[in-house]
Amino acid sequence: MAMFENLSDRLGASLKKISGRASLSEANIKDTLREVRMALLEADVSLPVVKDFVEQVKQRALGREVKSSLNPGQQFLKIVETELTAMMGTENQSLNLAVQPPAVILVAGLQGAGKTTSVAKLARYLQEREKKKVMVVSVDIYRPAAIQQLETLAVDVGAVFFPSEVTQTPRAIIDRAMQAAKKQFVDVLIIDTAGRLHVDDQMMTEIVDVHKVANPVETLFVIDAMIGQDAVNTAQAFDRALPLTGILLTKVDGDARGGAALSVRHVTGKPIKFIGVGEKTDALELFYPERIASRILGMGDVLSLIEEVERKVDKEKAQKLAVKVSRGRGFDLEDLRDQLRQMQDMGGMSGLMDKLPGMGNMSQLAQQPGVTNQFGRMEVIIGSMTPSERRNPDSLNGSRKRRITQGSGTTIQDLNRLLKQHKQMGKMMKKMKGKGMRNMMRGLMGNVNSGMPRL
Amino acid sequence: MNNPSGKETPLVRPTKSFLDRFRRASPASSEKRENTKAAGLRGALSRTSQGLANLLLGAKVIDEALLESLETTLLQADVGVPTTDTIIRQLTTALDRRELRDAEVLRAELRQILIDLLSVCEEPLDLESIPAPAVILVVGVNGVGKTTTIGKLAARLKGQDRSVLLAAGDTFRAAAVEQLQAWGQLHDIPVVAQHGGADSASVIYDALQSAQAKGVDVVIADTAGRLHNKNNLMDELAKVARVAAKRDSTAPHEVLLVLDAATGQNALAQMEQFSNTVGVTGIVLTKLDGTAKGGVIFSLADKYRIPVRYIGVGEASCDLRPFEAEAFVDALLGAGDAL
Numbered sequence: 001m002a003m004f005e006n007l008s009d010r011l012g013a014s015l016k017k018i019s020g021r022a023s024l025s026e027a028n029i030k031d032t033l034r035e036v037r038m039a040l041l042e043a044d045v046s047l048p049v050v051k052d053f054v055e056q057v058k059q060r061a062l063g064r065e066v067k068s069s070l071n072p073g074q075q076f077l078k079i080v081e082t083e084l085t086a087m088m089g090t091e092n093q094s095l096n097l098a099v100q101p102p103a104v105i106l107v108a109g110l111q112g113a114g115k116t117t118s119v120a121k122l123a124r125y126l127q128e129r130e131k132k133k134v135m136v137v138s139v140d141i142y143r144p145a146a147i148q149q150l151e152t153l154a155v156d157v158g159a160v161f162f163p164s165e166v167t168q169t170p171r172a173i174i175d176r177a178m179q180a181a182k183k184q185f186v187d188v189l190i191i192d193t194a195g196r197l198h199v200d201d202q203m204m205t206e207i208v209d210v211h212k213v214a215n216p217v218e219t220l221f222v223i224d225a226m227i228g229q230d231a232v233n234t235a236q237a238f239d240r241a242l243p244l245t246g247i248l249l250t251k252v253d254g255d256a257r258g259g260a261a262l263s264v265r266h267v268t269g270k271p272i273k274f275i276g277v278g279e280k281t282d283a284l285e286l287f288y289p290e291r292i293a294s295r296i297l298g299m300g301d302v303l304s305l306i307e308e309v310e311r312k313v314d315k316e317k318a319q320k321l322a323v324k325v326s327r328g329r330g331f332d333l334e335d336l337r338d339q340l341r342q343m344q345d346m347g348g349m350s351g352l353m354d355k356l357p358g359m360g361n362m363s364q365l366a367q368q369p370g371v372t373n374q375f376g377r378m379e380v381i382i383g384s385m386t387p388s389e390r391r392n393p394d395s396l397n398g399s400r401k402r403r404i405t406q407g408s409g410t411t412i413q414d415l416n417r418l419l420k421q422h423k424q425m426g427k428m429m430k431k432m433k434g435k436g437m438r439n440m441m442r443g444l445m446g447n448v449n450s451g452m453p454r455l
Numbered sequence: 456m457n458n459p460s461g462k463e464t465p466l467v468r469p470t471k472s473f474l475d476r477f478r479r480a481s482p483a484s485s486e487k488r489e490n491t492k493a494a495g496l497r498g499a500l501s502r503t504s505q506g507l508a509n510l511l512l513g514a515k516v517i518d519e520a521l522l523e524s525l526e527t528t529l530l531q532a533d534v535g536v537p538t539t540d541t542i543i544r545q546l547t548t549a550l551d552r553r554e555l556r557d558a559e560v561l562r563a564e565l566r567q568i569l570i571d572l573l574s575v576c577e578e579p580l581d582l583e584s585i586p587a588p589a590v591i592l593v594v595g596v597n598g599v600g601k602t603t604t605i606g607k608l609a610a611r612l613k614g615q616d617r618s619v620l621l622a623a624g625d626t627f628r629a630a631a632v633e634q635l636q637a638w639g640q641l642h643d644i645p646v647v648a649q650h651g652g653a654d655s656a657s658v659i660y661d662a663l664q665s666a667q668a669k670g671v672d673v674v675i676a677d678t679a680g681r682l683h684n685k686n687n688l689m690d691e692l693a694k695v696a697r698v699a700a701k702r703d704s705t706a707p708h709e710v711l712l713v714l715d716a717a718t719g720q721n722a723l724a725q726m727e728q729f730s731n732t733v734g735v736t737g738i739v740l741t742k743l744d745g746t747a748k749g750g751v752i753f754s755l756a757d758k759y760r761i762p763v764r765y766i767g768v769g770e771a772s773c774d775l776r777p778f779e780a781e782a783f784v785d786a787l788l789g790a791g792d793a794l
Contacts, residue, residue, distance in 0.1 A: 044719030111742065148633050156629075230745065233746045
């Protein structure tokens with residue numbers, strides 16, 4: 001993931017222009033909008049879609065009052081993400097199989113999109129989660145060994161395989177498969193088709209014909225998440241040829257940003273119903289728009305982190321601390337403990353890191369006992385001090401330190417490290433005199449956005 | 456609905472007037488159609504070039520708007536933001552310097568810039584300099600057309616009077632071995648295969664051993680498609696290359712990364728990761744017969760200076776062609792059709 005800067009990084013410079021303004025205006029968001037445009041293009045969102053989207057964000061952002069606890073930059077990001085999610089469709093939509101069985105599902109797409117694998121995954125999904133009896137059949141009479149591939153996969157997932165031959169016509173295969181499905185009381189019949197280019201008239205005519213004969217209740221368009229600008233052309237052509245009911249996005253387990261999802265959704269207006277997330281037959285998931293929205297922006301879940309900070313930071317305590325610091329009294333260990341607790345309320349280090357872009361590995365690291373316990377240990381040390389020691393850490397002499405470390409089961413080094421960190425935080429506090437906790441958090445968010453949070 | 460690509464909308468440029476069409480056929484029936492494909496590359500690519508050609512011909516004066524629509528066209532060809540910026544900047548500088556005010560000159564300038572960019576990629580696969588058996592390892596993400604490319608490449612090499620052996624190294628995907636065997640049968644080329652789920656490295660080792668024994672000229676090794684961000688699968692691929700080197704310390708002589716022309720900016724990540732793992736020495740750009748423009752190779756050329764060995768412009772055996780920068784750019788700019 002290190003290859004991709006996240007959106008907040010790349011917006012950094014242009015966001016600074018917005019910071020400190022009371023509201024977002026056309027003049028101060030111009031550069032930022034350009035950056036959004038570039039970010040979306042780099043995520044492979046198709047250009048016409050990018051243009052529509054940027055215009056929409058602009059309309060939304062203009063004149064927006066900047067909320068107190070978020071800086072204007074963060075607020076702008078939030079608008080971008082909200083709009084993106086709205087464009088992706090607001091909620092998950094599952095398959096509609098409420099017809100007289102067999103309910104027919106037809107899958108179509110370009111070569112190499114992952115149709116056959118997706119058919120097997122769908123079969124398994126319907127069998128396991130919806131307790132359906134599923135039959136699969138291939139009308140791919142062109143690609144060598146395509147029918148065999150489906151047969152192997154069908155056996156793997158335990159679906160009924162209806163054999164077909166390359167010498168048969170797709171129409172004949174479907175007729176026979178339908179009869180067999182009825183006879184065997186199959187609930188769902190999934191038809192795998194040959195990959196085809198949308199500019200190949202002959203092949204597009206064929207699939208229209210296949211659709212007519214099969215009369216499917218669901219027609220799914222399978223598309224590779226790694227596809228670039230051509231996504232709009234392809235999706236539009238398939239959408240015009242066939243009455244698509246949904247989209248299945250494959251290879252989402254790669255590191256492509258998946259801008260195609262947005263393009264395809266936008267030009268067809270059809271919901272993305274499933275995503276393929278691996279090579280195994282169980283690697284099929286329902287699609288949740290907000291997750292892909294974050295991914296396209298390369299933001300991880302920064303936005304829900306922002307929301308959580310807003311919700312969980314204890315405003316009263318923050319206020320008290322602010323007053324205290326502003327009166328010239330120091331930031332003491334009691335205050336440090338409050339902050340540690342608030343951090344832990346937000347799910348601790350690993351919880352925080354999970355939500356950050358490109359931090360997947362870091363959160364695993366943070367789960368190692370040493371790192372997770374660090375907060376806990378700091379709290380324990382502070383807990384072993386007397387109230388007056390907490391208020392006045394300078395009073396800690398050798399014998400007090402020994403007592404505290406024995407009481408908390410820690411070492412002098414741990415205690416000294418804590419005191420040093422406390423001193424650093426105190427200095428930071430003084431710098432931000434009078435702004436208090438809210439800015440602390442803002443400062444933290446700033447660090448978060450530019451990589452590792454400094455603790 | 457007979458002609459799904461014919462209806463126009465603002466998002467799609469007309470795609471009807473290309474010279475030649477590639478219709479689908481099984482490899483078995485493709486042979487007889489090969490002769491009719493003479494106009495292949497330009498036919499296939501001209502579809503992708505209507506935009507640029509129309510754009511430049513319609514314009515009388517060169518202004519901001521024209522440059523911007525040029526930028527748009529490059530971006531829509533997946534050229535990518537940084538490379539598009541570079542190209543546009545070069546174009547602007549050239550224009551400023553010479554104060555040219557003519558769309559035709561602009562076109563020539565653009566053509567030259569694009570050709571210069573791609574010329575580093577024009578380096579055909581040279582099998583003569585490799586002591587037989589030359590080992591070609593074919594890698595890439597899932598569904599880019601590795602096996603099909605191998606089928607076509609094998610037919611091509613055989614047509615050049617080379618003996619070829621195929622190694623069915625994709626032991627993971629269902630029926631991948633059968634798919635390669637079908638190509639082998641079609642062109643009468645031996646295929647070394649083991650059972651599904653076998654160790655890919657051992658299949659290739661076997662193939663190499665057999666090739667050495669029989670004095671075969673070229674071994675082409677298929678591998679399972681894998682996403683470049685899966686460490687375990689990439690490690691497996693590294694092992695394949697390592698094991699091949701045990702049989703012949705100079706193998707694999709050529710590592711071909713197969714890229715789907717429709718791929719967006721992720722192609723850069725694919726190139727990066729596969730290079731780190733097995734040292735990619737050449738690219739094959741497939742599926743150029745759709746509306747995908749394959750513009751991402753401009754970014755690749757810019758960043759990695761990697762040779763593009765072949766391009767795939769259709770499904771028949773003859774539709775794998777050596778890459779030529781000038782022809783590629785001309786096809787993209789629609790030189791023939793436009794003038």
